[in-house]
Amino acid sequence: xxxxxxxxxxxxxxxxxxxxxxxxxxxxxxxxxxxxxxxxxxxxxxxxxxxxxxxxxxxxxxxxxxxxxxxxxxxxxxxxxxxxxxxxxxxxxxxxxxxxxxxxxxxxxxxxxxxxxxxxxxxxxxxxxxxxxxxxxxxxxxxxxxxxxxxxxxxxxxxxxxxxxxxxxxxxxxxxxxxxxxxxxxxxxxxxxxxxxxxxxxxxxxxxxxxxxxxxxxxxxxxxxxxxxxxxxxxxxxxxxxxxxxxxxxxxxxxxxxxxxxxxxxxxxxxxxxxxxxxxxxxxxxxxxxxxxxxxxxxxxxxxxxxxxxxxxxxxxxxxxxxxxxxxxxxxxxxxxxxxxxxxxxxxxxxxxxxxxxxxxxxxxxxxxxxxxxxxxxxxxxxxxxxxxxxxxxxxxxxxxxxxxxxxxxxxxxxxxxxxxxxxxxxxxxxxxxxxxxxxxxxxxxxxxxxxxxxxxxxxxxxxxxxxxxxxxxxxxxxxxxxxxxxxxxxxxxxxxxxxxxxxxxxxxxxxxxxxxxxxxxxxxxxxxxxxxxxxxxxxxxxxxxxxxxxxxxxxxxxxxxxxxxxxxxxxxxxxxxxxxxxxx
Amino acid sequence: xxxxxxxxxxxxxxxxxxxxxxxxxxxxxxxxxxxxxxxxxxxxxxxxxxxxxxxxxxxxxxxxxxxxxxxxxxxxxxxxxxxxxxxxxxxxxxxxxxxxxxxxxxxxxxxxxxxxxxxxxxxxxxxxxxxxxxxxxxxxxxxxxxxxxxxxxxxxxxxxxxxxxxxxxxxxxxxxxxxxxxxxxxxxxxxxxxxxxxxxxxxxxxxxxxxxxxxxxxxxxxxxxxxxxxxxxxxxxxxxxxxxxxxxxxxxxxxxxxxxxxxxxxxxxxxxxxxxxxxxxxx
Numbered sequence: 001x002x003x004x005x006x007x008x009x010x011x012x013x014x015x016x017x018x019x020x021x022x023x024x025x026x027x028x029x030x031x032x033x034x035x036x037x038x039x040x041x042x043x044x045x046x047x048x049x050x051x052x053x054x055x056x057x058x059x060x061x062x063x064x065x066x067x068x069x070x071x072x073x074x075x076x077x078x079x080x081x082x083x084x085x086x087x088x089x090x091x092x093x094x095x096x097x098x099x100x101x102x103x104x105x106x107x108x109x110x111x112x113x114x115x116x117x118x119x120x121x122x123x124x125x126x127x128x129x130x131x132x133x134x135x136x137x138x139x140x141x142x143x144x145x146x147x148x149x150x151x152x153x154x155x156x157x158x159x160x161x162x163x164x165x166x167x168x169x170x171x172x173x174x175x176x177x178x179x180x181x182x183x184x185x186x187x188x189x190x191x192x193x194x195x196x197x198x199x200x201x202x203x204x205x206x207x208x209x210x211x212x213x214x215x216x217x218x219x220x221x222x223x224x225x226x227x228x229x230x231x232x233x234x235x236x237x238x239x240x241x242x243x244x245x246x247x248x249x250x251x252x253x254x255x256x257x258x259x260x261x262x263x264x265x266x267x268x269x270x271x272x273x274x275x276x277x278x279x280x281x282x283x284x285x286x287x288x289x290x291x292x293x294x295x296x297x298x299x300x301x302x303x304x305x306x307x308x309x310x311x312x313x314x315x316x317x318x319x320x321x322x323x324x325x326x327x328x329x330x331x332x333x334x335x336x337x338x339x340x341x342x343x344x345x346x347x348x349x350x351x352x353x354x355x356x357x358x359x360x361x362x363x364x365x366x367x368x369x370x371x372x373x374x375x376x377x378x379x380x381x382x383x384x385x386x387x388x389x390x391x392x393x394x395x396x397x398x399x400x401x402x403x404x405x406x407x408x409x410x411x412x413x414x415x416x417x418x419x420x421x422x423x424x425x426x427x428x429x430x431x432x433x434x435x436x437x438x439x440x441x442x443x444x445x446x447x448x449x450x451x452x453x454x455x456x457x458x459x460x461x462x463x464x465x466x467x468x469x470x471x472x473x474x475x476x477x478x479x480x481x482x483x484x485x486x487x488x489x490x491x492x493x494x495x496x497x498x499x500x501x502x503x504x505x506x507x508x509x510x511x512x513x514x515x516x517x518x519x520x521x522x523x524x525x526x527x528x529x530x531x532x533x534x535x536x537x538x539x540x541x542x543x544x545x546x547x548x549x550x551x552x553x554x555x556x557x558x559x560x561x562x563x564x565x566x567x568x569x570x571x572x573x574x575x576x577x578x579x580x581x582x583x584x585x
Numbered sequence: 586x587x588x589x590x591x592x593x594x595x596x597x598x599x600x601x602x603x604x605x606x607x608x609x610x611x612x613x614x615x616x617x618x619x620x621x622x623x624x625x626x627x628x629x630x631x632x633x634x635x636x637x638x639x640x641x642x643x644x645x646x647x648x649x650x651x652x653x654x655x656x657x658x659x660x661x662x663x664x665x666x667x668x669x670x671x672x673x674x675x676x677x678x679x680x681x682x683x684x685x686x687x688x689x690x691x692x693x694x695x696x697x698x699x700x701x702x703x704x705x706x707x708x709x710x711x712x713x714x715x716x717x718x719x720x721x722x723x724x725x726x727x728x729x730x731x732x733x734x735x736x737x738x739x740x741x742x743x744x745x746x747x748x749x750x751x752x753x754x755x756x757x758x759x760x761x762x763x764x765x766x767x768x769x770x771x772x773x774x775x776x777x778x779x780x781x782x783x784x785x786x787x788x789x790x791x792x793x794x795x796x797x798x799x800x801x802x803x804x805x806x807x808x809x810x811x812x813x814x815x816x817x818x819x820x821x822x823x824x825x826x827x828x829x830x831x832x833x834x835x836x837x838x839x840x841x842x843x844x845x846x847x848x849x850x851x852x853x854x855x856x857x858x859x860x861x862x863x864x865x866x867x868x
Contacts, residue, residue, distance in 0.1 A: 427826055
């Protein structure tokens with residue numbers, strides 16, 4: 001075996017050495033997808049990674065502004081934001097004129113035809129088609145007038161009848177359509193920015209049938225060139241892409257980052273995108289370091305190699321021009337109490353436990369000191385979050401914790417039964433509970449771990465079979481309603497309120513706020529709810545986490561977004577810099 | 586001529602072989618550590634912080650500290666207790682089942698044999714780890730479930746060996762003689778035949794013991810084993826992430842601890858076979 005080693009090493013080096021010369025003539029973007037992609041059918045893409053790929057070839061009526069924060073919805077295929085009736089029920093949309101589908105044999109003469117209002121209606125109906133069992137149906141379920149009825153009516157039929165006119169989905173003229181809702185749903189527009197509602201062409205769906213997921217025919221900035229499911233995906237620039245210009249506005253400080261160097265230019269800016277599919281973290285790290293990937297989300301295990309002291313880029317990477325991009329995520333981690341357990345009706349016990357948890361140490365141990373301590377349920381970056389607000393129970397104060405525990409009726413934990421916390425069966429989750437348990441021990445609260453697979457955990461939470469559990473919540477869309485709803489009484493299990501928390505005053509405010517459009521008034525509501533509920537400690541609030549990316553110097557215009565699927569068209573590659581720096585790799 | 590009993594003879598042979606003697610001493614040492622830990626004389630305060638997070642091995646902390654600053658050495662001792670208790674409990678469950686079922690099947694034959702053969706072939710056709718997972722799902726997770734799960738799956742081999750051996754013995758002259766002087770089935774089987782197949786039990790136990798220890802480590806590594814207490818499996822699981830940071834001592838400690846006991850049991854099992862199995866005698 002020993003004698004074979006040099007041969008093997010030689011072979012490996014040979015394959016690396018023989019790899020293709022780098023291409024400095026074309027603007028090629030090299031990306032990594034950490035998951036295999038099932039296909040390109042928008043209505044079935046329920047995960048972030050498929051959404052990322054679909055966003056390159058398909059488009060929706062709206063998208064999130066690539067640079068503005070807090071996230072702002074801007075028109076994409078729609079001409080403008082819709083005209084909404086005073087009662088908030090009727091939305092009138094106008095689609096842009098002159099938008100072409102890509103050339104494809106499914107169209108007459110093989111030339112892409114123009115997008116019309118019919119395509120939007122067809123797309124929405126397709127999402128509701130009972131034959132297709134779309135993963136994104138929940139977005140429209142019980143929202144649009146007559147759509148549920150259409151779905152039910154078509155379920156027993158051989159094929160769904162798309163020609164039937166539905167009351168809530170009406171065409172006004174070739175470019176205008178009207179959607180009528182059953183009740184106000186201010187988050188409706190967010191649904192039109194998600195991949196589920198990316199506009200598809202009827203001809204392509206009918207022509208390809210079951211193979212549709214492999215032959216995307218969209219209006220997007222790129223065309224699918226090669227699709228090797230578990231290996232790589234190649235896109236080329238769509239030559240017939242409409243006139244879409246690079247934005248010139250964003251958040252404060254974006255200008256300094258050089259994000260507007262391409263302002264006013266026609267996008268997309270790169271000629272080709274090559275997506276490598278790499279599931280394991282070590283190959284990702286190596287690809288990036290061989291300059292074969294332009295962007296990398298730092299694998300957890302490699303964090304210490306990339307980042308020094310939890311904040312700065314390692315000097316050797318700096319020397320290669322690599323940049324570190326960190327961004328807070330729209331998420332919150334938490335330890336939830338089951339409020340149906342009589343034990344946790346005792347607010348002082350909840351507060352005492354919150355005060356006994358050493359968040360500083362947890363941050364160091366599990367997040368390399370990069371997370372933000374969550375003060376309440378809304379994470380920074382959303383309307384309703386106030387930087388100045390500090391939750392008096394989100395800190396380490398063992399004296400006060402002991403005092404509150406005694407007032408709760410359990411001096412030094414006497415009389416308090418052992419509490420079981422349900423969590424997932426991975427190492428980090430287990431370590432987190434071990435640490436939590438150690439902290440609770442200091443005030444005499446005994447904590448036990450319950451380990452579950454992900455489906456088991458979800459099942460226990462849904463069936464209310466837990467005392468406490470720990471999880472994280474990420475924003476489905478950038479609206480604090482998505483977070484506040486986690487504590488809304490009617491959302492109790494099996495809904496999203498897994499802690500079964502009920503607070504009538506909070507519920508009343510929530511009801512009033514959910515029918516409001518995105519206004520300062522609504523943000524004020526959110527602030528009030530967020531801060532009111534914080535003092536009641538419905539959960540032990542954990543952290544708002546931070547995501548870390550590494551980017552090579554030649555990758556331009558990258559700004560972290562929670563909604564990456566429409567982000568890639570804005571990226572650019574500086575060939576001069578790439579040529580120069582490539583010598584170092 | 587003075588003759589020694591089979592047991593005395595075998596022990597002498599075992600003691601002559603240095604490697605098997607060392608193996609026996611290692612096993613006894615682990616057993617002692619486990620007993621001392623179980624009675625609370627040592628390693629009772631394993632969850633105490635003894636220093637900073639992830640300190641490398643030093644004279645103060647032989648195997649360094651873990652992420653919470655607990656001594657890895659003390660956790661290893663605690664892990665030894667868990668591992669040995671799993672081996673012991675598994676044997677205590679598996680041996681009676683295996684011996685009784687195997688003996689009955691081999692002795693009576695006919696439909697009894699068919700039934701028991703069916704039972705153990707069914708058991709052995711289910712992948713072991715799947716059965717273990719299923720049992721821990723029913724009983725809930727924890728040490729008790731591990732005992733039962735491993736005990737319930739590890740009797741098959743022993744049962745099969747005993748069955749074959751009893752079949753052979755029941756036709757022998759000494760059993761016929763026992764029958765001729767009026768011995769009943771029970772007497773023939775348990776008083777006459779069983780003592781003659783005990784060596785199989787001993788050899789098998791020694792080998793089964795280390796399989797149980799390994800299984801416990803695997804189950805704990807997968808999060809199905811011991812909960813809230815240190816086990817070699819959970820320590821190796823911890824190390825999975827720490828390794829990228831250069832924290833190797835938990836992995837090294839747990840692996841070494843496991844390595845020695847598994848090796849010792851294997852060597853001992855072989856040595857026992859050599860000295861106890863009449864067929865291998867004198868070779």
